[in-house]
Amino acid sequence: MSGLGKTVDNGGEPLTILQDISFSVMPGESMAIVGASGSGKSTLLGLLAGLDLPTAGEVRLDNISLNGLDEDQRARLRGRLLGFVFQSFQLLPSLTALENVRLPLELAGLPRPAGVASEWLARVGLGHRLRHYPKHLSGGEQQRVALARAFAPNPQLVLADEPTGNLDATTGQQVIDLMFDLNAGQGTTLLLVTHDEAIAARCARSLRLQSGRLAT
Numbered sequence: 001m002s003g004l005g006k007t008v009d010n011g012g013e014p015l016t017i018l019q020d021i022s023f024s025v026m027p028g029e030s031m032a033i034v035g036a037s038g039s040g041k042s043t044l045l046g047l048l049a050g051l052d053l054p055t056a057g058e059v060r061l062d063n064i065s066l067n068g069l070d071e072d073q074r075a076r077l078r079g080r081l082l083g084f085v086f087q088s089f090q091l092l093p094s095l096t097a098l099e100n101v102r103l104p105l106e107l108a109g110l111p112r113p114a115g116v117a118s119e120w121l122a123r124v125g126l127g128h129r130l131r132h133y134p135k136h137l138s139g140g141e142q143q144r145v146a147l148a149r150a151f152a153p154n155p156q157l158v159l160a161d162e163p164t165g166n167l168d169a170t171t172g173q174q175v176i177d178l179m180f181d182l183n184a185g186q187g188t189t190l191l192l193v194t195h196d197e198a199i200a201a202r203c204a205r206s207l208r209l210q211s212g213r214l215a216t
Contacts, residue, residue: 001021001022001023001024001047001048001057001058001059001060002022002057002058003020003021003022003056003057003058004018004020004021004022004044004047004054004056004057004058004059005018005019005020005021005054005055005056005057006018006040006043006047006052006054006055006056007055007056016212017040017043017212018040018043018044018047018054018212018213019212019213020056020057020213020214021044021057021213021214022057022214023207023214025157025189025191026189027156027189028187028188028189029189029190029204029205030180030183030189030190030192030202030203030204030205031190031191031192031203031204031205031206031207032192032193032194032199032200032202032203032205032206032207033045033191033192033193033194033206033207033208033209034194034195034197034200034206034207034208034209035195035208035209035210036195036210037195039209039210039211039212040209040211040212041161041193041195041209042161042162042193044193044209045159045161045191045193047059048061048159048191049078049082049084049159050066050069050074050075050077050078053066053067054067061077061081061082061157062077062081062156064077079104079107079108079153080108081155081156081157082155082156082157082158082159083149083150083151083153083155083157083158083159083188084146084150084158084159084160084161085143085146085147085150085158085159085160085161085163085179086146086161086163087161087162087163087164087165087166088165088166089134089139089142089143089145089146089166090146091134091142091145091146091149092134093133093134093135094133095133096130096131096132096133097121097126097129097130097131097132097133097134097137097141097145098114098117098118098121098130098131099117100134100145100149101117101120101121101145101148101149101152102114102116102117103149104149104152104153105117105152105153108153110153116152117148117152118130120148120149120151120152121145121148123148123182124144124145124147124148124178124182125144126141126144126145126148129141138171139166139167139168139171140167140171140174140175143163143164143166143167143175144175144178146163147175147178147179147182151182151183151186151188154186154188155188156188156189157188157189157190157191158183158188158189158190158191159191159193160179160190160191160192160193160194161193162193162194162195163175163176163179163192163194164176164194164196164199176199176202180202190203
């Protein structure tokens with residue numbers, strides 16, 4: 001990304017959330033974006049994923065500029081390149097664990113979606129929970145489903161937004177260990193947003209956001 005900025009209307013007054021953000025992430029690299037609450041971390045992640053558009057600068061994924069794509073084109077690019085892990089899990093409550101993992105595989109037109117989803121749930125220790133709905137799973141189990149969903153389509157880049165934010169310390173540590181193990185096994189590029197310095201230290205590189213700017 002280059003010169004990235006985001007300004008929103010705040011009751012008639014412009015509010016700058018991000019300003020002049022420039023960096024690149026190499027294939028297979030793990031990077032943490034750290035900063036206090038309100039520093040613009042989640043906004044930055046949304047721009048990187050094409051869920052929102054910047055008011056200045058450019059984001060490029062796989063050497064494709066998101067600025068020139070419409071919403072449907074950005075969605076197709078996300079489906080092809082990206083996996084997501086959210087603080088709030090973002091599982092579909094009406095789908096079982098198996099169906100939650102299977103859905104992005106089906107949308108991407110990948111072969112054997114049910115079989116691959118089942119294999120990934122077994123890989124994250126949930127082979128016995130395939131038919132359970134999110135409401136019947138603990139927070140740690142829901143985040144394991146989310147990890148399986150993120151990695152199963154073999155994305156080039158996984159974006160993780162405070163993945164342990166809703167978990168207790170012990171469960172959070174288990175989830176982080178699993179995420180880094182899966183990432184290493186797949187050779188995926190990982191971009192992790194966190195306020196936790198210990199988690200950030202496990203990445204190959206860290207950048208710090210302060211009041212919407214990269215600290216030098």
